[in-house]
């Protein structure tokens with residue numbers, strides 16, 4: 001496995017094009033969720049490129065850019081073990097030699113949910129994702145379903161801007177007790193970690209309601225009740241949407257996303273589950 005720090009090193013390492021190249025983009029501090037992306041990439045491509053770059057453009061002025069966990073040596077050891085071929089770990093100056101004047105705008109996808117609480121965040125994500133797609137030139141790019149809105153935005157950018165790459169979503173990896181894996185879990189004190197379980201438990205309650213054929217409002221309420229029972233979680237949002245992130249109304253049937261974001265102490269966490277809303281319980285009553 002080779003570690004490349006500059007665009008020139010990357011370009012030279014990519015010179016021989018394999019039949020199928022995959023990219024997994026990360027901000028480092030790798031956990032099982034990232035490694036699952038790399039394993040999935042390994043099974044689907046001849047060459048796997050992993051990028052490690054903490055992208056300043058996607059952090060707000062009061063967010064955790066400076067304290068975001070960084071562990072390049074640890075990350076490299078983990079990537080070696082799962083069989084990545086190339087690791088691109090550039091500096092900020094290498095990615096942004098000049099402060100960008102022209103950037104990608106996520107439009108209405110960037111204004112809701114995460115976008116409403118982190119203005120500009122998705123614009124920053126899409127800008128760096130497009131740059132890294134240009135630099136790595138992959139056939140397939142893999143992203144975790146855990147960042148569901150990011151995945152929706154990347155898919156839409158790729159479609160709207162005719163970027164020639166397949167985008168593959170990979171299911172969220174969870175701890176044994178249900179907590180979604182996240183680099184930010186490292187910030188949690190033990191009592192905060194226990195409280196953070198309310199996020200995945202709320203989503204699980206929503207799923208049970210959906211599987212039982214509940215209407216959208218009852219699915220939302222089932223999740224909201226669990227979340228409200230944990231005072232140490234300050235929710236930013238709990239939303240039930242269609243797969244394109246539009247809110248679903250009464251009578252909606254079909255695939256849906258139940259998304260949650262909340263703060264536990266100083267740590268902000270997100271999670272989501274995919275559901276199928278059948279409304280079968282109500283239908284049976286009528």
Ligand code: PAF
Pocket residue numbers: 025026027053055058125128129147150
């Ligand atoms: O999901 C992440 O880690 C980041 O948002 C990404 C896609 C690597 C862009 O910086």
